[in-house]
Amino acid sequence: MSSTAVRYLTMLRMVPRFPKSITTTELATRLKEQGFSVTMRSIQRDLEKLSTHFPLLVDEATRPFQWSFDRDATIDIIPALDLPAALTFELAKAYLSPMLPPRALSHLKPHFDEAHRTLLRERNPLGQWPDRVRVINRGLGGLRPAIDADVLETVTEALLREYQCKLTYQARNWPEPEEIVIHPFGLIFRDPNVYLIGTIEGREGVRQLVLHRASTGELVEEPVERPEDFDLDLYIHSGAMGILRSDKPIFLKLRCDKPALNHLIEAPLGFDQITSEGDDNTFDITVTVGDTQDLRWWLTAQAVHCDILEPVWLRQEIASTLERGLNRTRME
Known part of the structure; x- marks a missing residue:
């Protein structure tokens, strides 16, 4: 591939989707960082030439000109989406839609649309995927606060x-x-x-x-x-996201009912969890967890399905919480 073709592809990757834009000056700087020495006039001519083949927009009311891809431009520039990639975008749409605000999702809409068109073009059953997949969160489904x-x-x-x-x-x-x-x-x-x-x-x-x-x-x-x-995963597993009650971890030992808590075998509470068989109706787990409020909420909710063997102080704390709750429900 010629150096000019490589420069064209590199330049296209640097142009953002509307309403964001990039100036020829900024493109010149970024291309220089990538090892391309080219004048702003040459960049302007290149963009004008590329705009006849790609959905590029230019704002000529400013100097230097500002360039962007059309808001609805697809990603069918080399390489074209294959079926696995198209399915990945369909899965991303299913999982991201509940989490991101509409404006953030709008930037991904062209990618989602192209993925769906790819599945339909292939006459593949995966084209029906959006009608067959739903994402349901555990617990009560409260409304998500609006993010600017x-x-x-x-x-x-x-x-x-x-x-x-x-x-x-x-x-x-x-x-x-x-x-x-x-x-x-x-x-x-x-x-x-x-x-x-x-x-x-x-x-x-x-x-x-x-x-x-x-x-x-x-x-x-x-x-x-x-x-x-700093490591984001280590930060999460330290218990920092769970409303820490103390900086000291808890060595937790539980006796769990089958099959109510069988999911803990496949989805451990921590990296060091050890599972051992009890009798026909129970199994034991030992694991190190953060001393968090989330842990207490979970133990309280699962009280009918597990016994807290260790630590004793935590078992007493959960028992006291359950007793206060029971007394409250009995109030007239």
Whole structure:
């Protein structure tokens, strides 16, 4: 492949979908970073030539011109979607639709549409997939708080480019909204909320910011200061997302009823879970878990199906909670 063709493909990948855009100046800078030395005039001519074959838009009211892909442009540029890729997009649509706001999903709509067209063109039974798949969350289905679309776009761009971002944020215990600069480390979707994990400029500790409490967002083109030892998975498994009651982990030993809690065998409560057979009706598990409020909610809900063998203090705490609840339901 000629260097010109490679440059064309590289340039097309740099052009964002409308309403975002990129200028010829920005394209020149990014192409130089990729090893292509080309003038802005040449870039302008290349884009004009490419626009006759691809759905490119140009805003000539600004100088330099701003270029973008049509909002509804599909991804049928090389390579075309095959059946596995098309099915993957159908699955993504099923799982993402309940979690993301409409504006964020709108950016993926052309991809979803092309995937569906691919399945239909192949006359494959998978084309009926959207009618045969539903996503149901455990527990009560509460309404998800609305997230400002501009905030979500700002945060995701900051994460991808490893930049800081500025948010107008109203924490539950703050008297009024504050403008804060965030060093973002990751996003966690924990139904019904979306959490931005990171640090706040000038304040100690890793924070969890609930995105629906942010009203405005702005990208700060400064690199994120991220601790070298921070790992998002380790952060989650430390129990930080479960409303920690203490920093000390709990060595938990349970005797569980069959078949009510058989799912714990296939979906362990922790990395170090050990399962052993009890009698015909029970099995035992031992596992190290975080000392969280979520753990207590779960143990309370499963009280009729499991015995807390260790630690004794936790068994007494759950028993006391159940007793208070029972007394309350008996009140007249």
